[in-house]
Amino acid sequence: MPAWANGHGLHDSFRREPAGRPTVGGMLSIRSVSKSYGSLTALDDVSLDIAAGEFLGLLGPNGAGKSTLMSIIAGLKQPDAGTVDLNGTPATREGDAARHHLGLVPQNIALYDELSAEENLQVFGELFDLDHATLRSRIAESLDAVGLSDRRRDRVKGFSGGMKRRLNIVAALLHRPKLLLCDEPTVGVDPQSRNAIFEFLEQLNREGLTVVYSTHYMEEATRLCSRIAIIDHGKILAEGSLAQLLAQLPTAEQLSLPDNPSVAAALTSLRDLGSVTSTELGHTLAIAPNTTLSSVFRTLEKHGVPSTDCTLTRPGLEDVFLHLTGKAFRE
Amino acid sequence: MHQVLSLLRKDIRLFLRNKVAFGLTFIVPLVLVYIFGQVFGVNRSSSGPTGVPIAVVSNTDAAVADAIIDAMEDETAFRVIRSWKDPDGREAMLTVDRTRELIRDNKLRFGLVFPADTVSEERFGLRLIFLNNPRNEIETQTVTGLLQKVIFTSAPQALMQNLHDQATAYIGEEKTSSFYDGMARTMADSFDLEYEVVRANMEAGVMNFGSESADGPQSDENDADDDANFIDQIVQIENEQLAGADVKSPGATRVVGGWAIMFLLFSVSGAATSLFEEKQAGIFHRLLASPVSRSHILWSKYLFNMLMGLVQLTVLFLAGQLMFGIEVLPHLPSLLVVALTASIACTAFGMLLSAISSTPAAANGLATFVILTMSAIGGAWFPTSFMPEFIQLISKLTIVYWSMEGFLAVLWAQKSLFEILPIIGVLLGIAALVNIFSIWRFNRGNLFE
Numbered sequence: 001m002p003a004w005a006n007g008h009g010l011h012d013s014f015r016r017e018p019a020g021r022p023t024v025g026g027m028l029s030i031r032s033v034s035k036s037y038g039s040l041t042a043l044d045d046v047s048l049d050i051a052a053g054e055f056l057g058l059l060g061p062n063g064a065g066k067s068t069l070m071s072i073i074a075g076l077k078q079p080d081a082g083t084v085d086l087n088g089t090p091a092t093r094e095g096d097a098a099r100h101h102l103g104l105v106p107q108n109i110a111l112y113d114e115l116s117a118e119e120n121l122q123v124f125g126e127l128f129d130l131d132h133a134t135l136r137s138r139i140a141e142s143l144d145a146v147g148l149s150d151r152r153r154d155r156v157k158g159f160s161g162g163m164k165r166r167l168n169i170v171a172a173l174l175h176r177p178k179l180l181l182c183d184e185p186t187v188g189v190d191p192q193s194r195n196a197i198f199e200f201l202e203q204l205n206r207e208g209l210t211v212v213y214s215t216h217y218m219e220e221a222t223r224l225c226s227r228i229a230i231i232d233h234g235k236i237l238a239e240g241s242l243a244q245l246l247a248q249l250p251t252a253e254q255l256s257l258p259d260n261p262s263v264a265a266a267l268t269s270l271r272d273l274g275s276v277t278s279t280e281l282g283h284t285l286a287i288a289p290n291t292t293l294s295s296v297f298r299t300l301e302k303h304g305v306p307s308t309d310c311t312l313t314r315p316g317l318e319d320v321f322l323h324l325t326g327k328a329f330r331e
Numbered sequence: 332m333h334q335v336l337s338l339l340r341k342d343i344r345l346f347l348r349n350k351v352a353f354g355l356t357f358i359v360p361l362v363l364v365y366i367f368g369q370v371f372g373v374n375r376s377s378s379g380p381t382g383v384p385i386a387v388v389s390n391t392d393a394a395v396a397d398a399i400i401d402a403m404e405d406e407t408a409f410r411v412i413r414s415w416k417d418p419d420g421r422e423a424m425l426t427v428d429r430t431r432e433l434i435r436d437n438k439l440r441f442g443l444v445f446p447a448d449t450v451s452e453e454r455f456g457l458r459l460i461f462l463n464n465p466r467n468e469i470e471t472q473t474v475t476g477l478l479q480k481v482i483f484t485s486a487p488q489a490l491m492q493n494l495h496d497q498a499t500a501y502i503g504e505e506k507t508s509s510f511y512d513g514m515a516r517t518m519a520d521s522f523d524l525e526y527e528v529v530r531a532n533m534e535a536g537v538m539n540f541g542s543e544s545a546d547g548p549q550s551d552e553n554d555a556d557d558d559a560n561f562i563d564q565i566v567q568i569e570n571e572q573l574a575g576a577d578v579k580s581p582g583a584t585r586v587v588g589g590w591a592i593m594f595l596l597f598s599v600s601g602a603a604t605s606l607f608e609e610k611q612a613g614i615f616h617r618l619l620a621s622p623v624s625r626s627h628i629l630w631s632k633y634l635f636n637m638l639m640g641l642v643q644l645t646v647l648f649l650a651g652q653l654m655f656g657i658e659v660l661p662h663l664p665s666l667l668v669v670a671l672t673a674s675i676a677c678t679a680f681g682m683l684l685s686a687i688s689s690t691p692a693a694a695n696g697l698a699t700f701v702i703l704t705m706s707a708i709g710g711a712w713f714p715t716s717f718m719p720e721f722i723q724l725i726s727k728l729t730i731v732y733w734s735m736e737g738f739l740a741v742l743w744a745q746k747s748l749f750e751i752l753p754i755i756g757v758l759l760g761i762a763a764l765v766n767i768f769s770i771w772r773f774n775r776g777n778l779f780e
Contacts, residue, residue: 074620077780096622104620108613127621171617181620 026085027052027179027210028073033082035068035234042068043079044234050212050227052178055205057225058214059317065234066214067107070183073212074104087178100128103172107183109164110171113157117148117167120156121174128175135174142170146200162193169197173204180204182213186220198224218317230321237324245320247289255285255296256311266303273299351696359700366707370717380717382410383474386430386442386462389449394496395457395486396445402485403443408477412439430462434573437736437744440464440716441474452497456565457486464574466743468585470714486566495534575743583655588738589711591647592731593702595640595677600698602636603681606778607691615779625779629770633678640674641667662741665748669737672758676730679765686772705729733757 028050035043043065050056058066071077073084075091075098084091091098111120118139125135143149146166156164169185182201186194201224205211215221221228222242229239238245257263259282267283270276273296274288287296297307322328346352370380387403389396404411415433417423425433430442442462449458461478465471499507515530578584606628609615618628648666651657659666680701688694706712708722709731715723726732737754740746773779 071616074616076616076619099620099622102620104617106613106616108611108616110613110617112614124617124621127618127623129622175621 026050027054027087028212029083029085030069030073031083031085033069033072033079033084035065035072035077035079041234043072046082046231046234046236048229048236048239050179050210052210053205053208055202055211055213055224055226057221057228058212058231059216059218059221059228060231061216064216064231066216066231067183068234069231070104070181070212070214074102074181075099100175101178103175103177103180105169105172105180105182105185107185107187109161109168111156111164111167114155116153116155117143117159118152120167121171124171125174130175138174138176142174146170160193162189162196165189165193165197166200169200177209179210179212182211184214184216186215186217222317228317230317230324232321232325238320242317245317246315249315249319249323253287253293253315254313255287256313257283257285257300257305258309259283260309262303262305263309266300266305269299269303270296351692354700355696359703362700362704363707366704366718366722369719369722370713380473380714381407382720383408383441383470383477383716384410384412384439385474385478386412386415386425386433386439387445388413388425388427388430388442389445390427390447391445391449393445393450396449398485399443399445399482402481403478406477406481408473409481427460427462431571431573434462434464435744437464437466437574437740440466440470441478443478456567458567458569460569460571462571462573464744465572465581466575466585466739467710467714467716468582470716473714473717482566482568491533577745578743579658580656581743583651583657584742585739587648587651587655587657588735588742589706589709589731591644591738592673592677592734593706593711594647595643595673596680596702596705596730597698598643599636599640599674599677599681600684600694600702602639603632603685603698604691604694606632606685607688607694610778619779625773628779629682629773633682636678636681637671637674640677641671644670644674657742659742662745665741665746665751666738668748668755669734669741669751669758672755672762673730673734673737676734676758676762676765679762679769680730682769683765683772685778686769686776689777705731708732710735728761730758730761733761 026049028048030046030048033043033046034041046065046069048056058069060066068077072079073086073091078092086098087101089098089101091102112123115123121139121142122135125139130138139152140149143152146169148163148167151159151163156167159167165185169182172180180201186197189197198220201211201213211224213220213224225242227239227241228245230237230245238248259278259280263283267276267278270285273285273291275286277284277286285296287293293312297310300307300310318328346356385403387400389400400411403409412425414422414424415429417429423429425442427444427446430439430444433439434442440463444460444462446458446460451458459482461475463471463474495507498510502510511530511533515526515533518524518529519526575581575584615628619625645667648657648659648670652659681698684694684698684701688697708715708718708726709729710726711731715726715732718726733754737751737758740751740754
């Protein structure tokens with residue numbers, strides 16, 4: 001629970017589906033979307049389906065096409081080809097109906113610095129034709145939820161970066177959208193505020209809000225997302241849960257072992273559990289996908305190798321990216 | 332030293348790549364210098380305005396009238412107008428009434444009338460009528476000064492020649508000649524002058540009897556100065572102000588419109604750059620992801636700037652009433668209509684800046700250039716009639732010109748709302764054209780991307 005959160009959800013209206021479980025019904029359907037800027041292809045035949053209640057991470061390096069895809073979903077840009085349906089309604093630049101289902105947290109802090117927190121929320125809330133009483137109560141709830149109630153009348157220009165980011169998020173939630181698009185919402189935020197934002201978003205998702213979260217930070221996608229789509233050069237390279245993506249790797253975990261008599265005695269048994277590579281520095285066991293860690297440690301224990309002598313390396317999304325593209329993620 | 336040169340090279344490179352700075356450093360001053368040069372004729376042998384239109388109506392056969400008209404036509408500062416198209420399109424000689432009408436309608440601002448009794452046996456001297464609409468002080472003072480110079484230079488000789496002719500016709504050539512002989516001898520003896528010079532000047536009508544001649548060593552200008560006091564007594568110019576005669580604070584009323592519109596343009600162009608600020612803050616993305624379209628954003632900006640312009644102009648004019656006694660309240664309804672249309676047109680200009688500029692800096696630079704140029708050629712600083720004809724034509728495409736026309740029509744000429752409708756129509760037309768172009772540019776530009 002973030003330090004600034006009040007312990008309960010923003011509003012029950014997010015709780016449409018059982019918390020944290022994606023439902024069968026499609027919230028967002030992206031079909032064969034392409035977009036070019038001159039000779040540069042930003043998106044190339046992208047298709048994605050996102051179920052209600054999902055927390056989808058759109059992960060890719062800078063320039064991969066994430067922001068273009070987010071803009072097209074938000075109806076800010078028209079695709080050259082393909083369609084986007086939001087809750088069964090076409091998401092186009094003129095599509096007002098789809099916009100009522102959608103909340104966008106832009107990458108920039110899209111707030112009026114000279115207005116107070118409350119005034120900012122009022123401006124953005126009024127655009128959705130909320131009646132006065134509803135808007136007042138939602139503004140109060142929102143400020144309470146992100147711990148800004150006591151600063152509601154202060155001008156935003158005096159806020160810290162983290163406070164602005166929190167306000168930036170709740171400004172997209174006043175009309176209770178079904179889908180929240182977060183376009184790298186933690187850029188420039190300190191680790192503590194970032195963690196608080198994660199917890200807030202997780203809470204919203206638990207309450208039933210579908211979230212599409214664009215990021216180039218693997219740890220964010222790993223922590224937050226129930227499903228991750230990896231995008232590069234305008235193409236979706238892979239999608240699935242973290243486990244499903246990792247399963248695409250030829251090896252799972254790797255265990256580094258020192259070069260000593262106990263380990264040397266265990267090597268023959270270990271070769272049955274994966275492939276062993278030996279160097280003058282020690283030995284590395286690439287554990288076979290169908291082998292459990294517990295069986296590896298039982299084998300080591302049997303040969304008198306203490307677990308404290310071993311270093312376990314789990315593969316991550318970077319390995320998946322490397323596997324899919326042949327290049328490191330941050331190249 | 333090497334470091335200084337490196338940094339110097341860097342600054343030069345940055346400057347050359349900054350189109351706005353380059354434009355403000357070279358193009359703006361050059362354009363303004365050119366306009367000032369054209370207005371004040373700095374490259375001509377005789378500086379000052381050229382071709383200021385002045386109507387001339389002559390209802391007399393007196394030779395002195397022809398002499399003055401000839402001198403006016405020779406004066407490059409004036410463009411003498413003797414005829415005008417009547418309402419059915421036929422060119423007709425100007426009459427006094429028609430000239431008055433044209434001046435009241437601000438189609439002309441000056442007219443010189445030689446009435447039937449320009450020269451009369453019943454009095455010594457000339458009678459002329461100067462019709463004018465002194466809505467621009469600089470223009471009126473300049474024209475009055477130039478007109479006096481022309482009359483003072485040409486009238487005495489023509490007048491004396493006229494008197495000589497009249498005397499000859501009345502008493503006969505022999506007696507007239509005898510009279511001159513006697514007068515010339517008396518003056519030569521009394522003032523120690525040369526008889527032949529005095530005698531020749533008398534016959535030629537030169538007032539400065541003792542000098543060699545009108546074409547002699549003294550310049551025309553000196554002659555005119557010497558003759559001025561005498562001329563004041565023999566040339567009677569009746570001033571007939573056809574507009575603004577009842578204006579209580581003429582000086583302030585003349586200039587308030589030009590100042591107000593210039594400030595409004597600066598305000599509106601500054602406000603228009605807020606579009607860029609909102610774009611850079613990412614606010615457009617948030618707005619456009621809500622049930623808000625591009626046209627909603629543009630219309631809200633347009634209405635805001637228009638209202639701000641209206642309020643700014645109203646405050647400026649009311650302050651003018653308080654500080655300088657400009658009569659605003661009696662004309663408030665018409666003034667508000669002109670202020671509103673001027674605001675609409677100026678806002679259109681501000682939106683155009685946003686539509687054609689790629690950055691706030693570019694918009695600000697372009698605004699400075701266009702506002703200063705429009706103010707210069709639109710008449711906010713000096714009279715448009717002093718400018719070459721092609722600049723006068725361009726000036727009629729500017730918001731400054733038509734806004735000033737509107738303000739002066741209401742405050743100076745005290746015209747009714749109905750009478751100012753054509754000016755309102757022009758301002759709205761300019762706004763419509765500019766808006767159409769801006770919308771086209773906004774649709775093709777990347778302001779909302």
